[in-house]
Amino acid sequence: MKISTKGRYAVRVMLDLALNNTGECIKVKDIAARQDISEKYLEQIIAVLNKAGYVKSVRGAQGGYRLAKDPGDYTVGMILRLTEGSMAPVSCLDEGEECEQCDTCETLEVWKDLYRAINGVIDNVTLADLVAKRQQREGSLDYSI
Amino acid sequence: MKISTKGRYAVRVMLDLALNNTGECIKVKDIAARQDISEKYLEQIIAVLNKAGYVKSVRGAQGGYRLAKDPGDYTVGMILRLTEGSMAPVSCLDEGEECEQCDTCETLEVWKDLYRAINGVIDNVTLADLVAKRQQREGSLDYSI
DNA sequence: TATTTTCCCACTAATCAAGTAGGAATGTTA
């Protein structure tokens, strides 16, 4: 029951863009270097974010990417669902995947509870929250110097 | 982020044993038929449960399996961890798998919250709870007849 | 002894994860 690199990297990319959210374009190369992820692989992941309109791209020299909206408008859940697909722990909970024994399946209740718990976490953290945490951490670091 | 059939089936097997917890032996063949799972595949799954001491086996004719302890002693989490392995959503949270950037990784906090939420659900449901739900359902069914 | 059952091990086919690779399209800059 692991989140794949695709989803994890996507969140890190979005967070990277949020942290560098100056209006300027950020190159894949720079993100890849900062996040220590293969450029080519990142390209593919960011392509998904781009098609979904989560980021805006500018082609050509001095091009790159930036967030389409405010960091506060993106939850971790949105990003994961986009890149990972459904976050349901069993496919019975996915649209059009319901199994026949649903009515008499006690375990399904457990999976539903689990699903709710998962959503409760990932839908309640935005990129802005993560940015704030980073800044807090940096602030406390400065103090200690 | 799906739970595999192995984990799901294991829970269903244990619940099946709990529902038929009369002290008598239950054959793999019967569980397989009731749960609509391949006998051979079930064998492998139940072997894991057996090695871990979750079930007791009796070989030979009229043999089979039964729960080693009370249904209330088994949480869904125990069964899933045994058959699925760690339920941590990212491997950074697993023992001995910590990555180097943990200190500066804001996303790790999200994964930790997620992990807690997952454990909070699966460690708080026992087989006895599921049995009770089934009996409630059957009770209300009887009423409606 | 024949039958029933668990136990054990090897194999497989399909799918997915995690990239790699190459080059076209587009825009900037010298």
Place this chain on the structure above:
DNA sequence: TAACATTCCTACTTGATTAGTGGGAAAATA
């Protein structure tokens, strides 16, 4: 305009994992 930087697009690869199948030995019972 030529060189360069960057996104964009598609195909390929390698290894692991999932979800089983299959055959038969070992143990117990009838």
